[in-house]
Amino acid sequence: MAGVLDSVNQRTQLVGQNRLELLLFSLGGSQQYGINVFKVKEVLQCPYLNEIPKRHPVVRGVAHIRGGTIPIMDMRQATGSMPLDNISQCFVIITEYNGSTQGFLVKSVERIVNMNWGAIHPPPKGAGRDNYLTAVTQVDNKLVEIIDVEKILAEVSPLPEDVSPEVIEDSKGDTLVNKHVLIVDDSTIARKQIQKVVQSLGMTTTVRKDGREALDYLEGLIGEGKDPAHELLMIISDIEMPEMDGYTFTAEVRANPQLSNMHIILHTSLSGVFNEAMVKKVGANDFLAKFHPDELAKRVNSRVKEMTGKGIDEA
Template identity: 75%
Template sequence: MAGVLDSVNQRTQLVGQNRLELLLFRLKGKQMYGINVFKVKEVLQCPPLYEIPNRNPVVRGVAHIRGGTISIMDMNLSIGRSPLENIENCFVIITEYNRSTQGFLVGAVEKIVNMNWESIHPPPKGAGRENYLTAVTEIENQLVEIIDVEKILAEVSPLSDEISQGVIEDGIGERVVQKHVLIVDDSAIARKQIQRVVEQMGIKTTLKKDGREALEYLESMVAEGQIAADELILVISDIEMPEMDGYTFTAEVRANPALKDLHVVLHTSLSGVFNEAMVTKVGADDFLAKFNPDDLARVLNERVKCMTGESLLDEEE
């Protein structure tokens, strides 16, 4: 395992090509799971774990790693199964999500594979709403399940989706009552978090689960004679998504003359190894690291003010 992630920070050349690299791992048994390498900081043999009082049952303990203390969650417990055994023989995947670092205990780490997002598909419809999958794929004739880590984190350590007092501009929703915000994210938890923030501001939302579905929706608006930039305040899009990632989605929007004027904000938990140069390259208007309700609200405030001409009036005054 030594050196398997040595070049994680150099893998950003994949970004914008609708490609990703998956770190494959196992929990119990033969089932293979995957996690995007962009979210992985390190993989190591499970270090000594120390119990903490009143911890969530999913947290097996904390570990002292690189001068810091990190909570270590049992990935098998996190998805509603039995705890991993003989943890001294297990591995810990250190990840960065939503501006925080955490570790996931797994049974074994296999290898890294280079994939195209088009080969990554949403979970089967029969999987049910309570499943912990964000996507599935097939590698060497074996099903690989990609776990919705944001769902796990929301259950272990819920993030507030309440906007702080005084952040919402007075009457902001009333100024764009006929318009809405398009939210694009493969995680059902993330979609709901963003939706709650936007709707607190009195603004309507439309939800799509990946870039391809969102692009088809926008193209259908055009086919019906609608001007998307007039109907939508902005598009808030995740980057990591099956079928079509957020970079490719944004590039496709900019390449379409009927859609090129849409305001696109990329919203992602890829904060640690995120290549911000790609935002400019694909033509996104803004980037936000997940998940801060106040930051989202401020972006919406400014966008609505810009659409209604208030920013210009404020500057003149």
């Protein structure tokens, strides 16, 4: 276990290479699961858990780790199965999502594998809408399921999704009625959250599940004789996505002369890891950590201002 996260310190070298590192773990049984190492801060044997009143059933308790108090969620229970037993023999994966730190209780932690996002695929269509998978892949000829952690967090500890009244006024962007926003994210929950913000500004949206789908969509517009920059106000893209990640997607867009002037915001829960230099490396216009409705709305309004000389509330 001591060496299981040895490669974390080199993880930033994967930026822009359409690669990721997966930490493989088990919830008991033969099925293997994975989580992006970028989200992992630490892995440790389950510490003593203190119960808290009126806790969500998935939260098994809180632990005092490195001077802080962290909620510990039962990953198996969160995905619809029975709670893990003998938790003192289990492990906790400490993660950072959306600027907050939490731990996920798992049965065992296996190893880290380095993969190409092209080998990560969306869940099978027959998996149903209520599944907790954001992607699947194969390691050593065995299926690995990548859990949609954002879906779990939205159910256990929902984030505010509404734009503040002072940020948005009743009047909408009428002068931009012919433009819409392309949203690219593999998480169903994340797509809905972003859609809600953008649509509250009176704008329409188009959604795609990964960078490959989004690039195909943009190239399809060109094939129809349309100018994507005229059709779209902007693109809001996640970074972690199957098939093609957000960095590679941005680089591909910038490499195409007919797409190179698209306005792209990279919007991700990988907070605290990426800096301005990494965003500039692939040519994104901006970076925003998930999920802050007001901040996202302000970025969209700023883009409207840039194009029209006035904001959504003035358009």
